[in-house]
Amino acid sequence: MSDSKKSAEKLDGDCRVVISEVRPEIEAGQFAIKRTVGDHVEVEADIFTDGHDLIAAVLLYRKEGETDWSEVPMVPLVNDRWRGRFEVTGMGGYRYTVLAWVDHFKSWQHDLAKKHKAGQDLSVDLRDGARLVGAAARRAVQEGTLQLTASARALTEQDPSGLESRIALALSPQLAALMAANPDRQRSTRYVRELCITVDPELARFGAWYELFPRSLGKDGKHGTLDDVIDHLPRVAEMGFDVLYLPPIHPVGRAFRKGKNNNPECQPGEPGSPWAIGAIEGGHKSILPELGTLADFGRLVMRARELKIEIALDIAFQCAPDHPYVKAHPDWFRQRSDGSIQYAENPPKKYQDIYPFDFESGDWKAMWLELKSVFEFWHGQGVTVFRVDNPHTKAFPFWQWCITELKKKHPEMIFLSEAFTRPKVMYRLAKAGFTQSYNYFPWRNTKKELTEYLTELTRTEVSEFLRPNLWPNTPDILPLSLQYGGRPAFMSRLILAATLGASYGIYGPAYELCVNQSRAAGAEEYLDSEKYEIRSWNLNLPGNLTELIRRVNQIRRDNPALHRNDGLEFHPTDNDQIIAFSKSAEGSDNLILVVVNLDPHHVQSGWLTLPVEEWDIAPTGSYQVHDLLTDGRYLWNGARNFVQLDPAFAPAHVFRLRRRVCTEESFDYYL
């Protein structure tokens, strides 16, 4: 056999339909897209064939592990683009792909109508069609068979007086539907790849996070305990948070322990950084004795869950020099030529209290399994939400494997990636499996910056794999905007984070107390950071934002538009200090309009231009905007409306639009 003949033998050469440019598809299907339970997956593809034949296409999908595919029809848009959608109803992995074929019956019906209109002789055409219908009858099951067989016979009746009724039958939507139900897929083309979806719990999409240091919750200057956290839970619940995230709770190393303000010389009795993990008392699967026991931790998780709060743990894969791993597995770390272990450094800075793992270790397989078991251990203690410290300093293949393996067994697990690093690295970690990501929100302050960045995160392919969690501050980051903007900036940044992001978080009580003193001029780090010392907070300080936070979180819960990011849209304003955006939720009339004064120092005012027609409001129609923060109500007209915001009093409106203003016509007896 010739080479050419051999190469033809390998092909499905008579499958004429082409399927390409399937979206969403991340890096040629190498990575999954992300959804949460109950979401829709909308898939588009270029689908076409040679010549003039009509085609049909279906979107195939199935849950990972199931063998049968479900399908939904795809419909043509323009320019050979087709679309279909389905719902993901359970957590875990899903797959989808596309199947399409030449639809000979539809092509025949289409041509027949045109020939009929032109008055051409259709006798042979009707018999051609009867052949197609007869073949469908043989493919069909049950009653389909009978109806199709009868139709095939009717199309070939020889009685010339019955011609018009045969044509009517041939062109009938009933016959079309019957044929569509029994398609000829013998020569169908299946898209070259199956694409993956990770379906997470709703909390992966929508949640308010609160971070605190347990050791700062002690009474009378004592080291706080997990029991103190339990006592503190009601306050967190009242503020309306869904996740309480704790920095590492493990034993803290003693060697090279850091003192206050990152002082390399530690004074006796100083607690050290919780991120210098591991000591004689244990490592990543142990609890610092001062905090309590595993049993205490279990009670904390239970009590939190009663208050509808998930406890999130910080997993930081690095070791203090006295971590048990260092002795047990010296080959998991990089050895220097003097026999010492390489500590973390970013020359000339040295972090002698931290040993990074060496992901080029010859024993990487055992190390991977052990690191994964850390998540398993805490999952066993009831934790499903993890904030992962600096994942960008660990190898990407590890994360992809680790998260995939964990989520196979525990699809409810949520991993928040703390990678404040270059954009492509941040995106790759999200693709590799991280459920949510910290991001550049702390450094996006102007209208232009916020608009461009949130558009990139919510309106481009990025939204398929990266879910932003917006934090105005963290223990590592006190942005200049908060340092210099004072209380008004703390208010506006909170409202921006909580309404721009379906997921957001704050590091408190530093946040609600508007703590804004930095370590040094120009530095974005806290003075007297809780990372290195125990702080004691006066939660009732005048001017605290507790009530604002409670109100904002209540608004979030009450309004489905704020539960997702895909309905985010920015609107023009004529003042660069005023940003306006709306969020809407498909299948709901909930529509939230947020207007924020970005200038913390001055009253700002301006005109908004709103897409009222998109919102089913007449160009000159009136509607009510109800400020959910202040309970104020305003009657607005048409697209252009005026706002004025005093940052000292309230730097933002969070309006709910009430479109259905009653008129006399809606009065019961009007008609």
Add this chain to the structure above:
Amino acid sequence: MSDSKKSAEKLDGDCRVVISEVRPEIEAGQFAIKRTVGDHVEVEADIFTDGHDLIAAVLLYRKEGETDWSEVPMVPLVNDRWRGRFEVTGMGGYRYTVLAWVDHFKSWQHDLAKKHKAGQDLSVDLRDGARLVGAAARRAVQEGTLQLTASARALTEQDPSGLESRIALALSPQLAALMAANPDRQRSTRYVRELCITVDPELARFGAWYELFPRSLGKDGKHGTLDDVIDHLPRVAEMGFDVLYLPPIHPVGRAFRKGKNNNPECQPGEPGSPWAIGAIEGGHKSILPELGTLADFGRLVMRARELKIEIALDIAFQCAPDHPYVKAHPDWFRQRSDGSIQYAENPPKKYQDIYPFDFESGDWKAMWLELKSVFEFWHGQGVTVFRVDNPHTKAFPFWQWCITELKKKHPEMIFLSEAFTRPKVMYRLAKAGFTQSYNYFPWRNTKKELTEYLTELTRTEVSEFLRPNLWPNTPDILPLSLQYGGRPAFMSRLILAATLGASYGIYGPAYELCVNQSRAAGAEEYLDSEKYEIRSWNLNLPGNLTELIRRVNQIRRDNPALHRNDGLEFHPTDNDQIIAFSKSAEGSDNLILVVVNLDPHHVQSGWLTLPVEEWDIAPTGSYQVHDLLTDGRYLWNGARNFVQLDPAFAPAHVFRLRRRVCTEESFDYYL
């Protein structure tokens, strides 16, 4: 072994570098990019690793069939994007991919410099480095080994007085170069795909095509012959064409033969359409006896090649009802229920003189082989250039297989796709292997249309797989712009095609004689089309464009900037009737600026804005523009310059920019 452990076993888990978003890459590597011999292939990729280590990357490439890869280094741009390039020196298939790894030596050197600057103790660091150098010595060959071994020893000298010289050695570019030449690629990452290139002959990129009907070249009203074509060759050569393309030269069917102006009733003696292929005399491998014999054809090809002209044949895969295939292979056609064969139709239009092949035939494999053998046959007669008729009405898998198989043996083959159809179908045929494509140029007339379309074709991913061949007319298309624009439009459309497109063509002599009568008002078809009858042309008609065409083709040949499309750039003008664009060629100072008046009826003038600084001309500097059409010369200054074009006289300037205007400083004795 646990599932997790098993899944880790399959991975190269310690290969930490990530490579993604490699460009060019067409549909995840499913299709090849196109280049011509001597071209450069520039490849970019996102390449990064975890943490702070530095990396190194190379671009690998090889000719299909060779086993060894060549490599060139890639260099970082910004935002983790890297770039490399190589030259393709021979016709045929090439492959490329990317390899990258963590460069421990470079990372060490980088950190050492910073620690040295900070005055840190480097004794252990130097020994760490010596280990890396020693390992390189063991990998190196010949003199590399000795130098590296010596360097490793020098780095670890114990003499404290020699510390500075050891540091100097450690940071020296010499050691860096030696280490770069002996890299540690043990844990390198290779991009997941190998990507393909099709390297074609130069004619695939740059050529002027001329189409004529041989049967119209007869003397005294007789049917023209291949010998008449031979006699006509010098005129084609004088006009400066590279390809002479002939409509099908096969026997013409007699059944349902069409008469003049596509009349379904053919009069005796009428020649029929050359695209109704096949009769008792033979099919796709035969020549219409009135035209001559295979021997005549052989002489034509030889004589043409002496004049540096390639003969291109039209391959139209369809059959007249009396084609031998119809009797020999009835199953290659669609059978109707009355036993007849389905002729081509686009209801209500019927083309009873043409049977399309059925690409769903059960015997498709044999049919594919036979159709491919048609190209092989004519290749055997010396033909390497094929214009393929309506490829979009044949199955895509066929073309991909057929062209791939043919080009494996005959990489010099060129296939021009005549698919005037929807954009995605046109693009897919190009991806499937067609060397060049007809396109929407006939319908792109305004400045906006031309700018947007040519930008799409030359500046987007499309340019990687589709090479446009710009035709202002064809036997099927007499655009309205030519019908109503008269001679000035024929001049401007020719100049646009020949300068916007490195490949262009005209259907003559209808073009140079400015034939502009259409079959009916609004129809874009010729009256008395040569498709259905023999025409006799008076080539010396006053006002003919022969001399303009000759001049334009000469300008094309003389100026390398016009040999490719990748240097095309449009420039602003303040008059929408005036379009301006330039072409430049990398590695040459050749720079062509074309300015065309798109209004065939009125004198138009306006100001151009040119990117003079990009062209190494001072913002207020003067330079000469030399109109190669009229030999006129103008001294221009800076970016803004005035033009005025009278369409009746010359609707365009084709300037060559002469940047090096001599000054007294360039005079020999000035200094």
